[in-house]
Amino acid sequence: MTRAALVTLLLLGALTACLRPRPAWTLVQPPEVRNESSPRGYQLLPAAPLGEWHEVAAFDSELACEAARKERLDGAIVRARAAVGDDAKNDLDVRRAVNARCVTGGR
DSSP states (O other): OHHHHHHHHHHHHHHHHHHOOOOSSSEOOEEEEEOOTGGGGGOOOSSSOOGGGGEEEEEESSHHHHHHHHHHHHHHHHHHHHGGGGGGOHHHHHHHHHHOOOETOOO
16 A cells, blocks of 8 residues: 555544544543542542543433433432432532533534
């Protein structure tokens, strides 16, 4: 294969990757660090830059993302209340769900 052909294939591959549709909305949750003085031993970092947040799921619309965010929050609360009762607010999954955000694009 000639060098020109190889360069052409690489450029075509890069262009194709750029043209692929990306999900419009992403549900993300903040990073966390181990901290024994925090509830359940973990401290969430909601002030961290969005680039450090963890992707949970991707959606085609803001409405779908927000619906999933709410569903995850409701589910986390129900599970935590069943497991720990009134202390559900300190459950790590509940705190993750409370702090989750829907963001546009690739963050």
